Amino acid sequence: MSEMIKQLTIIGVGLIGGSLALALKRAGAVGEVVGCGRDIKHLQRAVELGVIDRIEMDMAASVQGADIVLVAAPVGAMEAIFRILAPVLPEGAVLTDAGSTKGSVVEAARAAFKLPKGELPANFVPGHPIAGTEKSGVEAAFSDLYKGRRVILTPTENSDSDAVARVRAMWEQAGADVVETSVAHHDEVLAATSHLPHLLAFSLVDTLATMDDKQEIFEFAAGGFRDFTRIASSDPQMWHDICIHNEPALLKMLERFENDLDKLRLAIANNDSDYLLQVFTRAKTARDQFCDK
Amino acid sequence: MSEMIKQLTIIGVGLIGGSLALALKRAGAVGEVVGCGRDIKHLQRAVELGVIDRIEMDMAASVQGADIVLVAAPVGAMEAIFRILAPVLPEGAVLTDAGSTKGSVVEAARAAFKLPKGELPANFVPGHPIAGTEKSGVEAAFSDLYKGRRVILTPTENSDSDAVARVRAMWEQAGADVVETSVAHHDEVLAATSHLPHLLAFSLVDTLATMDDKQEIFEFAAGGFRDFTRIASSDPQMWHDICIHNEPALLKMLERFENDLDKLRLAIANNDSDYLLQVFTRAKTARDQFCDK
Numbered sequence: 001m002s003e004m005i006k007q008l009t010i011i012g013v014g015l016i017g018g019s020l021a022l023a024l025k026r027a028g029a030v031g032e033v034v035g036c037g038r039d040i041k042h043l044q045r046a047v048e049l050g051v052i053d054r055i056e057m058d059m060a061a062s063v064q065g066a067d068i069v070l071v072a073a074p075v076g077a078m079e080a081i082f083r084i085l086a087p088v089l090p091e092g093a094v095l096t097d098a099g100s101t102k103g104s105v106v107e108a109a110r111a112a113f114k115l116p117k118g119e120l121p122a123n124f125v126p127g128h129p130i131a132g133t134e135k136s137g138v139e140a141a142f143s144d145l146y147k148g149r150r151v152i153l154t155p156t157e158n159s160d161s162d163a164v165a166r167v168r169a170m171w172e173q174a175g176a177d178v179v180e181t182s183v184a185h186h187d188e189v190l191a192a193t194s195h196l197p198h199l200l201a202f203s204l205v206d207t208l209a210t211m212d213d214k215q216e217i218f219e220f221a222a223g224g225f226r227d228f229t230r231i232a233s234s235d236p237q238m239w240h241d242i243c244i245h246n247e248p249a250l251l252k253m254l255e256r257f258e259n260d261l262d263k264l265r266l267a268i269a270n271n272d273s274d275y276l277l278q279v280f281t282r283a284k285t286a287r288d289q290f291c292d293k
Numbered sequence: 294m295s296e297m298i299k300q301l302t303i304i305g306v307g308l309i310g311g312s313l314a315l316a317l318k319r320a321g322a323v324g325e326v327v328g329c330g331r332d333i334k335h336l337q338r339a340v341e342l343g344v345i346d347r348i349e350m351d352m353a354a355s356v357q358g359a360d361i362v363l364v365a366a367p368v369g370a371m372e373a374i375f376r377i378l379a380p381v382l383p384e385g386a387v388l389t390d391a392g393s394t395k396g397s398v399v400e401a402a403r404a405a406f407k408l409p410k411g412e413l414p415a416n417f418v419p420g421h422p423i424a425g426t427e428k429s430g431v432e433a434a435f436s437d438l439y440k441g442r443r444v445i446l447t448p449t450e451n452s453d454s455d456a457v458a459r460v461r462a463m464w465e466q467a468g469a470d471v472v473e474t475s476v477a478h479h480d481e482v483l484a485a486t487s488h489l490p491h492l493l494a495f496s497l498v499d500t501l502a503t504m505d506d507k508q509e510i511f512e513f514a515a516g517g518f519r520d521f522t523r524i525a526s527s528d529p530q531m532w533h534d535i536c537i538h539n540e541p542a543l544l545k546m547l548e549r550f551e552n553d554l555d556k557l558r559l560a561i562a563n564n565d566s567d568y569l570l571q572v573f574t575r576a577k578t579a580r581d582q583f584c585d586k
Binding site: 131134149150152189190193194196197198201202203204206207208209211213214217218219220221222224225226227228229230231232233234235237239243244247250251256257258260264265268269271273277279280281283284285286288289290291 | 423445482483485486489490491492493494495496497499500501502503504510513514515519520521523524527532533543548551554555558561562564569573574576577579580581582583584
């Protein structure tokens with residue numbers, strides 16, 4: 001049985017941090033949850049919803065007494081937050097995050113903590129829960145968000161094994177299936193399965209939204225279009241940050257996708273039935289095999 | 294109140310034709326439903342499921358006595374079917390279809406019926422129900438498929454107004470909201486909202502399926518990916534046909550999309566935050582406004 005978390009401090013109490021708090025509370029795995037953020041009304045709502053127990057607007061004060069500090073803010077805000085935390089983080093506290101990109105978060109920590117030889121803090125364990133919906137904000141939080149979902153931890157070569165174990169235990173108590181991988185591999189895989197699809201969905205909806213007959217176009221859209229574009233209802237700032245902060249891996253995947261799409265375009269233009277059927281059949285087989293239908 | 298359909302003949306009894314039959318039966322709007330197709334086992338299953346009342350493997354025989362003949366086959370099969378029907382279609386029968394492309398279906402009818410001056414039959418009313426799922430086949434048919442969904446009719450300049458009214462009444466009795474538009478406009482709008490999204494979903498899944506670490510990639514995929522790629526589980530032959538048969542409109546939309554995607558790629562490469570935020574915000578606003586969340 002894992003040790004109880006006496007105090008969890010969440011910096012950025014939205015869907016991700018809020019759902020973790022609810023799950024840990026339900027599991028009886030956390031004592032007090034302290035919430036810190038920029039918007040006091042938002043944090044007051046989190047208290048009303050039973051997501052956090054105490055508001056602490058001052059970030060340095062919010063982490064005092066914490067066993068674990070979770071930074072669940074857009075990845076673009078990580079470095080500024082880490083700079084505030086670096087001089088005040090209590091010695092026994094584990095620092096983790098829920099950012100969708102890991103290379104940039106690790107670099108943000110390196111820049112903020114300024115350790116000798118570019119080392120990273122031993123109590124820093126980068127993480128990424130592969131869960132979420134197109135909704136955001138603490139109102140959307142629910143305790144089952146992580147049930148059966150993966151959480152990827154990308155420990156650095158400086159991460160203390162005890163710190164990793166504590167972060168792993170926290171997510172497992174929230175119902176998640178925790179895996180560990182390298183920072184680079186995480187960023188490549190997520191570019192493929194999450195960042196590129198979001199980019200395509202945003203791009204397609206925007207292409208249609210800028211057409212003359214957009215009213216009619218959206219009215220004629222069927223269920224398939226609603227599903228395909230659901231992720232284009234995601235938070236623009238969050239996805240802006242992800243695109244900027246996972247640039248190398250995302251551009252590599254995007255170029256690969258554009259090349260493949262170009263081949264499909266040529267196949268259509270050339271009535272190359274064999275090629276089209278081959279691609280569509282391979283895609284259907286892969287999706288049916290790997291995803292629920 | 295609309296007149297009862299004494300006999301509806303469905304050529305190609307799958308999700309689309311089967312769901313129409315179930316809806317009309319539930320509404321008490323049809324006497325006998327005759328099913329014709331290539332696969333007798335499939336038609337026998339349709340009888341077992343109560344979707345059709347009678348099997349007629351011979352297409353010429355299947356349309357005898359029909360008030361309405363619905364061709365619900367992949368668009369690539371339309372011309373061959375129309376060639377068989379042209380000499381045997383009873384005078385009083387209305388011919389309609391459920392093809393996802395309309396220009397190619399109209400051209401198929403023109404080639405098959407070979408009327409003077411390239412005219413089209415007065416009893417021919419092209420149609421397209423904007424409904425369906427990634428599933429196909431009569432097993433997936435259900436009577437509520439068309440409830441509140443749009444059916445687009447694209448009457449030709451030769452279509453008889455009484456024939457149009459009869460097809461409209463049929464879909465309305467199945468619960469659909471019927472609209473009329475031109476063939477060209479239909480093909481442009483559907484290229485944007487349906488054909489291009491399917492192409493992108495197939496293309497993305499295939500890109501991932503051909504990567505070395507595909508196993509891991511699909512395992513790490515979250516709910517957003519499942520929704521985004523659901524349409525890649527659609528029938529490859531059907532979508533092959535649609536791509537080939539709506540080539541001009543689809544290529545036009547695809548080129549427009551590729552241009553816009555290229556601009557996004559450059560914006561990411563140049564850290565152009567303003568551009569990214571502008572596109573993502575416009576897309577989210579459009580989707581939230583037009584689609585259910």
